[in-house]
Amino acid sequence: MSRSVDHLPPRQDTDASVSDLVKQASEQISQLMRQELRLAQAEVKQKGKRFGIGGGLFSGAGVIGFIALQALAATAIVALDLVWPLWGAALVVAAVLIAVAAVLAAVGKKQVSQAVPPAPEQAIDGVKADVAAIKERAHR
Numbered sequence: 001m002s003r004s005v006d007h008l009p010p011r012q013d014t015d016a017s018v019s020d021l022v023k024q025a026s027e028q029i030s031q032l033m034r035q036e037l038r039l040a041q042a043e044v045k046q047k048g049k050r051f052g053i054g055g056g057l058f059s060g061a062g063v064i065g066f067i068a069l070q071a072l073a074a075t076a077i078v079a080l081d082l083v084w085p086l087w088g089a090a091l092v093v094a095a096v097l098i099a100v101a102a103v104l105a106a107v108g109k110k111q112v113s114q115a116v117p118p119a120p121e122q123a124i125d126g127v128k129a130d131v132a133a134i135k136e137r138a139h140r
Contacts, residue, residue: 032130040123047120073097 073093080089 029134033127036123036127036130039126040120043120043122069097 076093077086077089080092083089084092
């Protein structure tokens, strides 16, 4: 039984189709990278806005806390003045406040050193996944 080749479609130029596929893949990769960059920009903008609002709220809380601490220190000095001379009461309260400030500064420094830079994590993960998918498909 011999098969006839009459029913097969005419052979196409494979070089042209490969170049078309490469061109199409290149355009899709470019479009994907632009989309990932837009995602990264949006993510950084959103994080920056939240950081600004949070920073403003922390600043307000700091000012109010500072005023409250001054009132508390004055109250402690007046209370200790009932037992000790005024200068001794003021000295004790100042020493306690300095010790608390030193502990807070040390803990704050440790936290800041452990902070990671604000990076667009979703966009980075998306790009990594895209690159992995492209590599996997290229090996097939």
